[in-house]
Amino acid sequence: MDKEPNSVDPAQERTAILVGTAGLERLRAARVLVAGLGGVGGAAAEALARAGVGHMTLLDHDVVAPSNLNRQIVALHSSVGRGKTQVMAERVRDINPAAELDLRSRFLRPEDAPELMAEQPYDYVLDCIDSIACKAALVLAAQQAGRPVISSMGAGGRLDPTRIHVAKLNQTSRCGLAREMRKTLKRLGGQLNYPVVYSDEEAVKGLPHQPVGGDVPGRPRAVNGTISYLPALFGFTLAGYVVKSLLQDLMP
Template sequence: MEPQPPAPETLPTPTVPSAEAPSKPFKLHRRFDRTGRLLGDPAMERLSKARVVVFGLGGVGSYAAEGIVRSGVGHLTLVDFDTVCVTNANRQLHATVKTVGKPKAELMAQRCKEINPDADVRPLREFYRDELADQLLAPGSYDYVVDAIDNVKAKLHLLHRCVSLGIPVVSSMGAAGRLDPTAIRVEDLCETHMDPFAKDIRKLLKRKYGVNTDRPTGITAVYSIETRRQPLSLRYDADDGFSCVCPNDNDFHTCERRTQIDGSVAFVTSVFGMNAAGVVVRRLSVGR
């Protein structure tokens, strides 16, 4: 019998400890020996107590979550409303022939628990949106946010909320349509160049939420300076054009509602995700 993924939680508001309960002295587990020898015991203890949330568990977010849990972060919340589609298999960690149709948040939580059974990992099968913002991202609930959302409306609201609440956030810009992982950069959103998606995010954050994106925003962006490639038609598109094969429809973000379906590859989306994980781990390890 296959192990069952943990049951998803239903929108609890994350609790913020009012006082630290007495605990045993920190002792690094051997599974983190190599990371510990790079960062040291004090940094590993900080990571073990850190609380991180990842919004979006696709080709970028799944790798970000894995990089974070493999680095010793002790508390991780994984938010994604979607289920695995066969077209995810080329770039998403949880996508295999056995997982098609299963919830991404639950699958990724199970994977993270198999990496570190001592970690507190919570899957939330939800789509981030305005009316759930207070529950999914309560003030003081997390030390860092990873934004791997590809829905523009949701992304804008999430980034504005992080800025408003003063929660550190690292945000993935456009990973699709790229083939060169060496062209990926990490800068404040105001410093992003040659990425049309990042340009739109800057413009819309300023127009819709009044965020001054001409100066440092506090939003760390992972982006690519490679020119975005247009998607190619495939032979099976010949009769009817693109046809969505996702196992479950939803009211939030579907293939059928997109203006175009871009190509993407694992050796680019994974590097986006691991760069995001690197930002989180490096900054939390020094107490920032």
């Protein structure tokens, strides 16, 4: 493998030492979709940008809220109220001005997933969505289009970073989100033997009647507590799996 760190952009010298110039070119040519830019997806998108992934589609309908400040890369006091997609795009461009970004500031309805998959020849799809219906629809559409896909399962209610694993969806345990995903995807006819990031730590349930942010419309509801590092570690693990997969045939 050709390794010439002195012939590359200084911002990628350390990456070139590890993956070589051929690896850098592979990452620069890669097209990756990150669906969901919260605590998990934001960290994944940033890690992919720093690794040199050259084409990213960033999808999220939400705006930054004060309750995001404890864990989300996009969340600063200066970004509260702004769209997560725009904030993430600014961050990525500040890391890698050459990155080509396709921004989708909208909610992904299940029926829209097949069209999204048909729009670009994605080399990898990262599912960082919370909604089961939307997650399952995106994964199913990726599978049917022949696009490699990886999902994040539940990071909420957990504290222990040593309990994070990568496994096939049908090999997970102690994760309620993974259990519901298996049921929904099986009902839709999707494959359950695709990779996911999950924790086998028993989740701590949220306190009842504690709405997030202090001013959430609708009835009080139970929510999952979250800590600063767990969603980011999920996101970095997703990104690491994707980068390794993209470079698999180039590595010794």
